[in-house]
Amino acid sequence: MSRTRTAALLTIPLVLAGVLATTTAAAAPAGATTPRPGPSLTCQGQGVDAKALVRARAETVIGASPATVWKLQTDVERWPDWQAHLTGVDRLDHGRFRPGSAFRWTTPIPPNPATPATSLDITSTVKQLKPGSCIRWTGPAVGEGLHIDGVHVWSFTKVRGGVLVRTEETHSGEQVDANVPYATEILQQGLDTWLADLKTAAEARSCPRR
Secondary structure (H helix, E strand, C coil), X not given: CCHHHHHHHCCCCXXXXXXXXXXCCCCCCCCCECCCCCCCCCECCECCCCCCCEEEEEEXXXXXXXXXXXXXXXXXXXXXXXXXXXXXXXXXXXXXXXXXXXEEEEEEECCCCCCCCEEEEEEEEEEEEXXXXXXXXXEEEEECCEXXXXXXXXXXXXXXXXXXXXXXXXXXXXXXXXXXXXXXXXXXXXHHHHHHHHHHHHHHHHCCCC
16 A cells, blocks of 8 residues: 555544544543553453553543443433534344443545545444443444544543543554554544544533533
């Protein structure tokens, strides 16, 4: 694969958690922070892919109740209501959100030098879940000329004034492994965007109506 094609592929929106619907780098949204390096997040003893070269983490405090934050994050079919870059989410199972739950979500991919306008289809399966505390899901993201395997862990901790939400994600695949620093930057921006959107949505719901 040529350097030009590899670089172009890496501008495709990638993130299994908060895909960026843009082909240019953007500043991190206000409110999300990149935590200092430390132990990887886990859910029921399981974490991200330890062998993956592309890895990012982010966290923020959301001024809302734990129930509100958890509901927004696990009601996956309503993600497009507060994440504008998503064009659709379908639950592939029924009932409560639990280990084994699966969902397919789609985001548009703008035209770029490597591919025409298309979409990135992501299928995620919940592997571990502790209600109100943590979620871990895995799954592939597939687009024209692109295949990424992702592992994503979420942690929710009640703190003074709201909920500390932390997240960590890894990506692996030929295209992202070809340019790890850039793929990591895109992933980081995606996590920051997701947390900023979640914070905005949760805090809006928590504001008393006049």
